[in-house]
Amino acid sequence: QVQLVQSGAEVKKPGASVKVSCKASGYTFITFGISWVRQVPGQGLEWMGYINTYNGDTKYSQNLQGRLTMTTDTSSSTAYMELRSLRSDDTAVYYCARDPTWGYFEVWGRGTLITVSS
Amino acid sequence: DLQMTQSPSTLSASVGDRVTITCRASQSVSSWLAWYQQKPGKAPKLLIYKASTLESGVPSRFSGSGSGTEFTLTISSLQPDDFATYYCQHFNSYPYTFGQGTKVEIK
Numbered sequence: 712q713v714q715l716v717q718s719g720a721e722v723k724k725p726g727a728s729v730k731v732s733c734k735a736s737g738y739t740f741i742t743f744g745i746s747w748v749r750q751v752p753g754q755g756l757e758w759m760g761y762i763n764t765y766n767g768d769t770k771y772s773q774n775l776q777g778r779l780t781m782t783t784d785t786s787s788s789t790a791y792m793e794l795r796s797l798r799s800d801d802t803a804v805y806y807c808a809r810d811p812t813w814g815y816f817e818v819w820g821r822g823t824l825i826t827v828s829s
Numbered sequence: 830d831l832q833m834t835q836s837p838s839t840l841s842a843s844v845g846d847r848v849t850i851t852c853r854a855s856q857s858v859s860s861w862l863a864w865y866q867q868k869p870g871k872a873p874k875l876l877i878y879k880a881s882t883l884e885s886g887v888p889s890r891f892s893g894s895g896s897g898t899e900f901t902l903t904i905s906s907l908q909p910d911d912f913a914t915y916y917c918q919h920f921n922s923y924p925y926t927f928g929q930g931t932k933v934e935i936k
Contacts, residue, residue, distance in 0.1 A: 720848050739864050748873075755916065755930050756865075756918070757927070758925040772924045773924065806873075814866075814881075814920075815863035815920050816875060818875075822872055
């Protein structure tokens, strides 16, 4: 079945970087895009950006532009999200989601909790 | 950025009730709207896309309607498994944005 398996929870210090992985299985990786969505504990959902897994094109939220990079490794069907210069308000659960390029999210990973704390 | 506003923020209902959640966009999103259900500690689950298309495997008691700036999610007969938080999301243009969520609680 279609699955997105994310890397495990991490604790980071302010100013550090984090790279979260999202390994896809059960479908042809390059036929669907991947979006990343985050959720501060107890709060709503925030779209972070999208990567076209076929050609690597990206779209990022302006709020995160400059700190965010999305990449893929098509040989392992894995998408990556790197966030730099972490702040305490980046503490959130980070989700990857399969995006059929329309912009809605059909399948979600289980989420990765990133805690930013000194 | 385009703003999505849901109402109500919290809804108390009983099993068997008909429930309606509204989502309003600050400008037209045509029919580029999705609805998700999220339970505590879990990832969101897609229910409806393109305003009214039911995702495969989602029970038919869920339905979506609307276009332009006003949309509704209706649960025709609330079941115990439906107590959760519901979010709308537009995908008309970047950046995509979500509503703030509607929590459906047991009355």
